[in-house]
Amino acid sequence: MTGSTTPQPAPDSAAGHPEPFGVRLRRAMDTRGPLCVGIDPHAGLLTGWGLPDDPAGLERFALTVVDALGGHTAVFKPQSAFFERFGSRGVAVLEKAVARAREAGALVVMDAKRGDIGSTMAAYAATYFDPASPLFSDALTVSPFLGFGSLRPALDAAEASGGGVFVLALTSNPEGGQVQRAASADGRSVAQVMLDAVAAENAGAAPLGSVGAVVGATLAEAGADLAVGGPLLAPGVGAQGATPADLPALFGPALPNVLPSVSRDVLRHGPDPAALLKSVRAYADQVRAAVRGAVESGGIAGG
Ligand SMILES: O=c1ccn([C@@H]2O[C@H](COP(=O)(O)O)[C@@H](O)[C@H]2O)c(=O)[nH]1
Numbered sequence: 001m002t003g004s005t006t007p008q009p010a011p012d013s014a015a016g017h018p019e020p021f022g023v024r025l026r027r028a029m030d031t032r033g034p035l036c037v038g039i040d041p042h043a044g045l046l047t048g049w050g051l052p053d054d055p056a057g058l059e060r061f062a063l064t065v066v067d068a069l070g071g072h073t074a075v076f077k078p079q080s081a082f083f084e085r086f087g088s089r090g091v092a093v094l095e096k097a098v099a100r101a102r103e104a105g106a107l108v109v110m111d112a113k114r115g116d117i118g119s120t121m122a123a124y125a126a127t128y129f130d131p132a133s134p135l136f137s138d139a140l141t142v143s144p145f146l147g148f149g150s151l152r153p154a155l156d157a158a159e160a161s162g163g164g165v166f167v168l169a170l171t172s173n174p175e176g177g178q179v180q181r182a183a184s185a186d187g188r189s190v191a192q193v194m195l196d197a198v199a200a201e202n203a204g205a206a207p208l209g210s211v212g213a214v215v216g217a218t219l220a221e222a223g224a225d226l227a228v229g230g231p232l233l234a235p236g237v238g239a240q241g242a243t244p245a246d247l248p249a250l251f252g253p254a255l256p257n258v259l260p261s262v263s264r265d266v267l268r269h270g271p272d273p274a275a276l277l278k279s280v281r282a283y284a285d286q287v288r289a290a291v292r293g294a295v296e297s298g299g300i301a302g303g
Contacts, residue, residue, distance in 0.1 A: 018162025021107075021139055022208035025164065025231055028074035028107050029259065033284030034291070036075040036109065036233065038263025039065050039097065041082045045264070049271045055089035058082075061270070062097040068273030070104025073280055077233075077261055080112040095134040107138040109166065109233065115143030118150050125157035139164035141214060141233070145179075148197040155201060155211065164210040164231070169194045170224065172216025172236030181223070192224045202229035208257060217242035217260055219250055226254040234258050237283070238265025244286035248294040255300050260287055 041061045043053045049064075051057035062083075066076065078101075083094035098108050114124040127133055128140045140158070142151050144167050151167065158165045169191045170180050180191040188196070195213055202209025209230035215222065218236035226232060232251065236242045237260045244260060251258050262283055269275040294300045 018160075020162055020205070021158065021164030021210040022202070022205055022230060024138070024162070025075070025107060025210075025259070026208040032072060032074040032106075033281075034259060034287050035073060035280060035284040036077050036259050036261035037065070037069055037073045037266055037280055038111070038235070038261050039076055039078040039082075040263040040267065042264065042267075045267050045270075048268065051271075055086045055093060058086055058090055059093045059096070062093055063100065064271050064273065065267065065276065066097050066101045066104065066106075068270075068276045069280055070101050070106050072277060073106055073284075075107045075109055075259060075261075076101045077109045077111045077235075077263070079263065080110060091135075098135060098137055102138070109139040109141065109164070110135065110137040111141045113141045113143045113168065114154070115146055115150065117146060118153055121150055122153035122157075125154040129154070129157035129161040129163045131161060136161075137163070139166060139210075139212070141166045141168065143168050144194050144197075148194060158210065162210075164212060166212040166214050166231070166233045167194055167198055169198070169213040170215045170219060170222065172218040172234075172240055172242075176216070189224060195224055195226065195228055198230060199228040205229060212259075215251075215258075216240075217246060217250065222250055222252075226251060228254075228257075230257070232258045233261060235261040235263075238262040244283065244290045247287070247290050248299055253300045255291055255294055 039062055041058050046053045046057045046061055051060050083090040101108050110128055127135050128137045142154055142165055144151055154165055181189050184190050184193045198211050198213045201211040212231035212233055213228050214233045216236040217234040218240050232254055248255055266279045269279040
């Protein structure tokens with residue numbers, strides 16, 4: 001992680017098309033460090049920071065995180081649920097945090113795990129990928145439980161706005177395998193069907209496609225082909241027990257495209273901005289060291 005360089009370009013490239021999310025993410029990870037910081041304002045964290053568990057406390061919390069880290073971290077991942085629990089006042093705070101994070105040069109992956117029939121998915125797509133929307137984000141987590149094809153409106157809207165989509169494939173929770181490891185009609189696991197569909201979306205994209213997959217860092221093994229040509233968002237580092245040192249064995253050759261995500265284990269260091277930044281820098285350094293070690297040991301190709 002470097003100082004306060006700004007990885008985000010102007011939204012429009014010279015040709016008038018937005019620069020793709022995958023390109024922007026690759027640059028952000030390379031310049032700021034391969035780490036995503038989750039903004040998860042748990043009630044216990046607000047209390048631990050000496051803040052009230054109300055919209056005013058939520059705003060202080062979220063903006064403190066953004067102001068402390070926005071010029072340094074590659075990606076923020078606000079967890080929408082922790083804002084929605086305060087109703088419209090919480091969503092207003094989320095809007096403010098997203099805008100301020102993007103102004104600071106960080107990319108925003110909205111963790112809302114949206115998924116519905118196509119016509120409703122189009123409304124979700126407008127919420128997060130219409131540049132005029134107050135929740136306009138760089139990327140969105142989506143759930144493919146209604147079938148990969150139901151995600152099409154989000155995939156199309158993301159592409160049009162230079163945004164990205166992260167499709168749940170192998171989640172970090174222990175219950176996920178019940179669905180994700182189940183065999184589909186053609187014998188592939190459900191997770192592999194989703195990963196293959198993600199790979200097809202990214203065909204021809206370089207250096208990184210804009211359609212990613214969520215693969216939990218907590219998994220004992222992937223048991224799937226992770227060569228999707230796009231980013232692999234890996235939550236579960238920190239409070240859920242995974243460490244950066246676990247990543248090479250789990251992700252193998254896909255490791256350079258992995259974006260590990262940490263929420264509680266960074267946030268617990270607040271409200272002191274310097275302590276938050278120190279924690280993020282330590283995590284980013286550990287991830288870099290894990291990738292370097294894997295390259296040096298011949299486990300993955302160097303960049
Ligand atoms: O498979 C998944 C998908 C998403 N998440 C989300 O990431 C954070 C994890 O928070 P920690 O405090 O670092 O455990 C949270 O918002 C989850 O909803 C996930 O954990 N696993």
